[in-house]
Amino acid sequence: MTLEAIPLSGAMGAEIRGADLRDIDDETFADIHKILLGHGMIFFRDQDITPTQQLAFAKRWGEPHFHPYMPGLPDHPEIIEIVKNPEDTHTFGGQWHTDQMFTPTPAMGTMLYAKEVPEAGGDTLFGNLYLAYDALSDGMKAAIANLRTFNLYDKKKGRSSVMKGKLKEPEKPAEPAIHPLVRPHGETDKPVLYICYDRITRHIVDWTPEESRPLLDYLRAHATRPEFTCRLRWEPGPLAFWDNRCVQHMALNDYHGYRRVMHRITIRGERTS
Template sequence: MDTHASAAAAADTGIRIRPLGGFIGAELGGLDLRRPLSDAQFKVVHDALVTYEVILMRDQDITVEQQMAFGARFGDLSIHPFSPNLADKPEVIILDYSEANPPALTDIWHSDETFREAPPLGTILRAKVVPDAGGDTLFASMTAAYRGLSERMKQHIHGLEALHDFKPWRPLFGPKDRGRLRELEDEFPNPWHPVVRLHPVSGRRVLNVNRQFCVRIKDLKADESEALLEFLYRQATVPEYQLRVSWRPHTVVMWDNRAVQHYAAHDYFPARRTMERVTVKGDKPVGVTGAYTAEPPGGLGRVKPAVPAGTRPGPKRAFDRY
């Protein structure tokens, strides 16, 4: 992506882009999501999402209908099969937690809904009620996580596939719910996704395994699969690859689910935290085909790879941010 052209287009629309982290995240100013985006504005927002992977927009006092309209610019909205939705707008997920209503599941680093054959393109989260302290959301760039691997490890995981499953919700189905569970298993048969996917817009390589939904890697023994996945999970959550968002009322955040994992910190009880979320349908992940070749460099700036905790650092080596 031509970042100089993107910067010029942003200036022409009045949109201000402020990078937030060395690998991931940007805050967009000069936007009013109460009004439909022009085609020029949408292109700037779309390009910023692909480039920075997480975009943050403050002071957006919008309705849920306006949030849905913003999401619909990127594609059709999806309905989550497990999360509580608005009765008259099933595309909207309600996340309303407090001491009286804690989340049923402890959060785990993940990309959204990779148990689907075609996981979401992106997710848009809007803050309605936020605690005075805590309740942040952490994001991690899977582009950076992949780039931080050694060339030998990149070769090792090239062409591998991992099985994904809606395993976090399985314990919620009791003996009387087995019929419904079988229906969901038929609706969401376990997909095999590439361990390294190609981003469909940028063409960048992205680490595509997450602790919440991955089960095992194809053609490896159980202990081999477990060891490799555990290493990749650690690589996915290196602090240097992260962005931490502190919420304020009327903050809107969108992330590129094809390139990002996230984690919601449940550290605010007994306070209340209420969010509304819409999700944009995506496409089936595609991996790199053929024999392994090194990824061409390119992108914004140069940074150095971080090393997951508990691993032995190799020689320091600069690599392109994207």
């Protein structure tokens, strides 16, 4: 297969043309992998794949991860169906974050396959955390170089109907996860500003929440500057995959009264330090 990568914005993201995800050979996968490392998020339009085929493509990237609190499809427990119904007010992933940052081994990547989308609305935003780090001053880079963050699962977050009554009871209370604030990417080794919204990334290790908040709030606002982002408009059929090690994302909650359904697989990541 000859692949074409079309950048989605100046900051990140690329549409890959020329790939049929039902049938990817090793050489084509190596090209797709390289495009992911260069662009942070990739997507393929007009894919007609079954859950088994989605899972096979996901396994090319690594081991699927089972979410600690969200159950999967009965026949494919690795696939979580994310549903927002017309009456729901909450959107899963509606704040800037990287996936499973509340665990010591956050997800390497996340794959979403659009099953049902509103005519307009429900786009996903992505932010390039390499660019966010690079744009900091040398003084700020030196100041944050050795800081670590304290991250904890946000138990109080709202639920969409897919999760109501379906959430698995965790076997034990959530444990905190400590991550470097400046994290080298496991494959490119380039530094990333590794941060999440305030109910997950709670404070800097050895600092109080009050001391941490101004700095973390500044870095969060900085990391989402429009020039670091791209925006994916869904239609039925595209499959997207992003690299949680250098990209944050956010689902837009702007389609009240409509239904949106995604099939999601996350790939297990490594310890961050």
